[in-house]
Amino acid sequence: MTDHDDAASRSQLKYINEQEQEQQLKDLANLHGRNILLVFLFALLAMAVMGYHPGLEDDAVYLTAVKADLNPVLYPHDSDFFRIQSQATVFDKCIAGFIRLTHIPVAFTELLFQFVSIFLILLGCWLIARILFAEQWVQWAGVALTAAMMTLPVAGTALYLADQHLHPRNTATALVLLAVSRIMSGRNWQAVPLLLLAFLLHPIMAALGISFCFFLAMAMLKPVHPWLRSLRGSLVAAVPLGWVFESPTPVWHRALQTRGYYFLYTWTWYEWLGALAPLILFGLLWRIARQRGETMLARFTLAVFSYGLFQQAVAMIVLKSPALERLTPMQPMRFLHLIYYFLTLIGGCLLGKYLLKTNAWRWAAFLIVTNTGMFVSQVALYPGTDHLELPGIPSSNPWLQSFDWIRANTPTNAYFAMDPNYLAAPGEDYHSFRAIAERSQLADMIKDPSLVTQVPELGPAWEMQVNATAGWQRFQLEDFERLKAKLGVGWVIVSYPQPRGLACPWHNDSLTVCEIP
Incomplete structure (x- = not known):
């Protein structure tokens, strides 16, 4: 073979490789396009149900x-x-600024941002699921269940997974979930601006999201356990000072008494079950995933379990101590909101993996039962x-x-x-x-x-x-x-x-x- 033939062969091989790479990029773009479309459709379904x-x-x-x-x-x-x-x-200022800029009426702007918030929540859930599970139908089962259960009550907190109107909590939750997916992908710095923006929109929910992201970042390190053990002393740092110790007024107490769900130690047994059962389930799932060698799932569930134990301990200290009574309206048990999202997402994924699989009839029954049940409950809630x-x-x-x-x-x-x-x-x-x-x-x-x-x-x-x-x-x-x-x-x-x-x-x-x- 001459040098000319060898050069021509190399040129042809290079051309073929370039064509293959270009086709792979096109296939990837088409795949992502289909995925975004599916998230969009599930967001529409979620809005229709909730x-x-x-x-x-x-x-x-x-x-x-x-x-x-x-x-x-x-x-x-x-x-x-x-x-x-x-x-x-800054939530109201952002919405008002958008309206001034676009001249879209308030009612349509509220609807648009509500849909975008639901879409981003489900997008964050899908990004998390695709890191934890390889099978696509498993990932979409988690997204499907989360979309259907948007109005699932979070035990004892007077919260749903998502509000039926535009609320900074919806948008902040979406940003936190996206930040979680970035940390799980090893792109921690991409999570920082997302969490900062969430904090500007809803400080309380963002603070809880930041707390979870910290536990998740520790769980993603190697080795895991020394880092998590080092958090034992963090409870001391969780007790704030200053205005917290000011004496509440009788009027403040009267207003506080109208919010029974603030008081953890007066919760009913089923509210306590709703608070503790998810922690137990994630603890068990961590052990099972670790035994099966499912490393990423084990690390994620360990982060959820550790975060839940830490926040539960903080809540019990804050809500039991008379000296910290002024912290009651901060509703420390709202840490369950994020855990319920993960419970719904992982539960749906496991349902898809071990029950639904790729059976069309099972999927149809699953979608009909979950969405119809939640739809009927919402219609009855606002008759x-x-x-x-x-x-x-x-x-x-x-x-x-x-x-x-x-x-x-x-x-x-x-x-x-x-x-x-x-x-x-x-x-x-x-x-x-x-x-x-x-x-x-x-x-x-x-x-x-x-x-x-x-x-x-x-x-x-x-x-x-x-x-x-x-x-x-x-x-x-x-x-x-x-x-x-x-x-x-x-x-x-x-x-x-x-x-x-x-x-x-x-x-x-x-x-x-x-x-x-």
Whole structure:
């Protein structure tokens, strides 16, 4: 063979290798494209199952803060009941900034960011699953179960895996899960900006995520055990100082007592089971995975087990010590939120590996049973409201109809009073008046107490206002006039037909919006 032929042969071989590499890159891109599409479809399914309820519960703070950022003249009478808490996060500023930049209406922006948060949560779950398990159907079984169980209650914490409305906890959780996947891939520094952004959005949940990532990073080192044993003394460092030891006021205690789930030692047996059983399961799974030589799964489950034991010990110390009572509203048992995500993800993966496998009928039954069961439970949980409260679709809920009318037909400085327990009224389904009506209101007895436990200086105003509206169902004209004279309230929402003497420009079959003369 001549030198010319040899050179031609090498050139041809190089060309073939380049073609093969190019084809491999195309195949990889197509594979990733299909995976992203599957995550997208599971996110759509998750939204359809869990429902969408803007203005629900914690939106009393976050959605209200977004609207106040966009229109500072709103809420002239009660802004402290959401602004002080929202100062701990940049979430509302980011959403408001996006709206100003894109001119997308608030309702559509909330829906978009809610979907993106759910998508990123499931993307993080898939990235974790593909590191732990080689089989693709196993990975997707974990993602599928997590998508179906987004509204799984986390034992004793008053949390779901994901909220049915846009919440910084959803977004922060997504960032934490993505950070976990980066650490498991050996790219620890890529996790840092994700955790930092999560902290800016939701400090408490991000702090718990950072704690887990620390345990995970230790578990990924070789050897593992000396590092984990070195953490024994960390409990001492977990006890903060300063404001924690300030004496709580009676008003603060009154607000605290409205949150029974804060008190670990009054939990029922099944709440304790929900807290401890996942730790036991992860401890057993760690031993089994180690015996089988499944190194990555063993390290991951060891990190979950160690994190859970550490945080459980911290919670029991904090919630037992009277000197640390001011830490109660920090809800240290919320560490279970992340553990429940891992429990659902790993449980789904194991279900796929040992039961579903590649059997189409088993997969069909699995998807139908899990998604239908959770869908039915969510519809039953909010019976007075459409399952998907999408922008532009009129609500059939009489409370939301009244809120919509108020937003469109009353002055922006209007100050409203209503039943302090209105959130728990039949058919109201815990929708926030502030978030939806965009008007000021007197403090309530359902949501506002949680703000008082975190911001004690709100206590005197909260107590005065809820005392002023005590016995609301018996109020007559003179009681409403007293509210107006004492607190400056000019408008009320009452049952229809209304008490005599009120000027009422709107009503439906259940409620009346009235102006106090």
